[in-house]
Amino acid sequence: MPNIIYINGKYASYEDSKIHVNDRGYHFGDAVYEVIVFNNKIFYDFDGHIQRLFNSLKSLEINFSFSMSSLKLIIKNLIKMNRAIVGSVYIQVSRGISERNHSYYGLNIKPILTIIITKKSNIDINVKGVRAITLDDNRWSRPDIKTTQLLPNVMAKTKAVKNGAYESIFIDSDGYVTEGSSSNIWILNNDNKLITRNLDGKILSGITRNSISSFAKENNINVVEKRFTRDELFEANEVFLTSASSFVIPIIQIDNHKINEGLVGNISLNLRKLYFDNFKS
């Protein structure tokens, strides 16, 4: 099974896929990333993800010279070399390599691009409901930039898995839901409004979130972007998460609260189906 990784201009075997120890991504988490899923010849939201990558790089003042089309070419090459049909593309760009020093002011270094393909056996439109837990949002103030500052997310996800759950949902200090450790969170409230938090800097502007919002509106679902509380989460008719890797996944229990009596909701399922329908070739 080929396992070829793109590392800083080269296609390398898994064993040779190494970065320098002085990469600022390793010392400081001074890096940004994206995940894009592909299925046969289809990329899900390719342009949206790459555009967000460029936005993240700009936010951190990382000067990256690749164009969207050159990235696509590398990714297509890599998928071919790995003989991958279905899977995900992980793209990371770090600021570059330099002797360890917090400040990057005046540093003239080249960003390091790495791309990893992970094969999946298939993508199933059908889905089971999952459990989630809530916990305090303890991340830094810029979760709106997709950086590798992910240790709080790592701790949160690990706690979920330890507790037999799929996801952890962050709650801000005012009692409002922000997002999941690697997903956006949505509720269908008791008035059948589909609510997800507005882009107030406290959440990532999810690419799947954005697509689902459009697809829902096109299907006459009342979408509202605003904050909602943990209580609204517990009392919702339906809850689901969106992410590039998970698409739409219904949440049927949060902490000790069953959602929709523990059953997968129809709107959640329909939105998942709509997502796949929109990216059919």
Added chain:
Amino acid sequence: MPNIIYINGKYASYEDSKIHVNDRGYHFGDAVYEVIVFNNKIFYDFDGHIQRLFNSLKSLEINFSFSMSSLKLIIKNLIKMNRAIVGSVYIQVSRGISERNHSYYGLNIKPILTIIITKKSNIDINVKGVRAITLDDNRWSRPDIKTTQLLPNVMAKTKAVKNGAYESIFIDSDGYVTEGSSSNIWILNNDNKLITRNLDGKILSGITRNSISSFAKENNINVVEKRFTRDELFEANEVFLTSASSFVIPIIQIDNHKINEGLVGNISLNLRKLYFDNFKS
């Protein structure tokens, strides 16, 4: 000039000092670190730093098997191989290498230890005063663990350097000083009390901070560990920072506020001298 780095069990040349792209330190900042300065045969606070490294590892549930003495042996070898007389030791331990997945639950992987020596020409007991700027503390909720979640610190330090300053001082949402982007902050207030923030989880338990606290007390200086405000900072008789690499450095201007009329204070200088005196061979 030799430049030998310790990477996961091997002493490697600078060019060969590489870690695998799937190192969780690279993808998540799932790693901890320490910096220790040495001068001839002296290590400054060696045991304190290594003990804190072990504490950080424990906080993140990273199972690391090296003892303090085995680490010291590697570090001494490395210093010798690099023919270094004066310099700093950077030690990083990441959780290890695995296919990218936030949760580490059930992962059976070996931590990756890297050690880098940076030579210095000499260590000067004399010191000039430096400038600092203040900015909002926007880090995650666990700055008390010495992890590589350092992007806010990177942004803060870069902002300082861009503004001709040496350090950025974080202010919490209540208006109290937490710490510098890579240092602890101290004030000598108008009652000649030496104040530094208590270990309330909002700052790192600085090793140099701890030593300076002891040395000051032994010299009949009234040391108080408690929060202090930005205004108290601006109005202090003296302000200085402590860190492993900088020891004690007087701060003579913060934002537009001159401290002690822009002159280096005597207590700051004395404490710097005391620090070196205490580690003489």
